[in-house]
Ligand SMILES: Nc1ncnc2c1ncn2[C@@H]1O[C@H](COP(=O)(O)OP(=O)(O)O)[C@@H](O)[C@H]1O
């Protein structure tokens with residue numbers, strides 16, 4: 001018996017009016033797999049990631065989470081219940097953190113479990129402490145987001161997502177809003193998750209990180225997956241001309 | 256007949272009692288207007304159309320007619336349909352609803368101004384639309400409007416003098432009672448003005464404290 005893939009996407013398509021942002025993308029992610037998505041700005045990476053938990057629903061195609069269709073057509077009330085349950089299984093981390101400024105670090109991490117998991121206050125607090133310890137932010141548990149650096153905010157945002165015990169984590173350029181000296185602390189947390197075999201989809205512009213951490217790399221351009229393969233192949237011997245051009249520019253720009 | 260402030264002496268108790276009633280009305284109506292403002296804002300933005308449109312009409316009526324008339328309507332008018340409210344309660348309700356409508360405008364704008372990423376982050380965790388609104392968006396909007404709502408509360412304090420006409424023994428009515436016994440309008444109205452101003456300063460101090468308290472959580 002083969003295991004269900006965690007994420008399976010079939011023929012994803014998305015248009016904004018006449019603009020086709022995603023054109024027939026299919027992707028399977030197995031348990032513990034770490035997939036990087038790279039590509040030029042505007043190529044549809046964020047749209048693709050945000051389609052997986054239906055923040056930006058697809059116009060065509062299907063998404064499955066462990067065999068259950070995510071983008072089911074349902075009557076509004078049923079859909080709301082369905083998607084809220086599905087989203088608990090899919091953690092997401094944003095470029096701009098989106099921490100809740102009116103809540104402390106503890107409040108940010110416990111909000112979801114408190115409202116949705118039916119845990120006691122003590123259990124929720126224990127969960128938050130565990131998750132914050134994991135990302136090295138336990139000492140700041142009673143701080144407000146406004147009192148944290150960007151790197152610290154992003155680590156709290158990761159802990160907030162992990163506290164829901166998701167089956168997969170989606171990262172949308174988690175480090176690109178950070179000052180360069182703060183990138184490494186966030187990367188370290190993501191590497192730790194990788195060692196623990198968290199299933200992850202990572203949109204990134206950090207080629208070094210993608211190469212070190214990911215099992216597979218997708219290169220997207222203009223709404224299609226142009227090339228896909230293990231990092232060694234994509235970064236050392238890309239077959240496609242567009243991939244080569246992108247990597248040449250990107251690697252030059254960085255050194 | 257010149258000015259003689261010594262006449263105030265025998266009436267300090269009356270004036271202070273009036274001041275306390277003014278503070279009580281302002282605080283109660285203020286709290287009502289704040290909570291009511293949040294509820295009204297949610298209705299105005301999110302209720303189904305059958306509720307939203309009549310509600311908008313109600314709001315327009317409250318904003319477009321004199322507060323004095325509204326107080327008469329609540330105090331004298333409701334008796335006709337069997338609702339006989341004490342003057343103090345009618346005053347709190349009238350002032351509270353009137354300012355709730357103004358606060359609602361501010362809160363609606365603040366709700367719409369909360370960053371979209373906040374709702375997205377909340378929904379991503381699995382919160383429902385209502386939970387995201389209730390636990391993420393509204394608390395931020397409510398903090399954001401504290402400075403402008405403070406201005407409305409100062410206006411509320413000043414307009415609370417209107418409830419003297421339905422017989423609530425607040426500061427203005429107390430001053431009038433003293434005047435009717437001494438025929439010294441200048442001294443007593445001036446004293447009342449000073450007392451209003453002191454309450455005003457107190458409210459501003461409370462406002463600043465609240466703003467400082469929530470500064471980190473914004
Ligand atoms: N809400 C929207 N309305 C219209 N066009 C959009 C919207 N969101 C994204 N787009 C367009 O979709 C394309 C892909 O955007 P995006 O997924 O953000 O790319 P990436 O994350 O790779 O930079 C861009 O051309 C962008 O302008």
Ligand SMILES: [Mg+2]
Pocket residue numbers: 045046047173
């Ligand atoms: Mg993007």
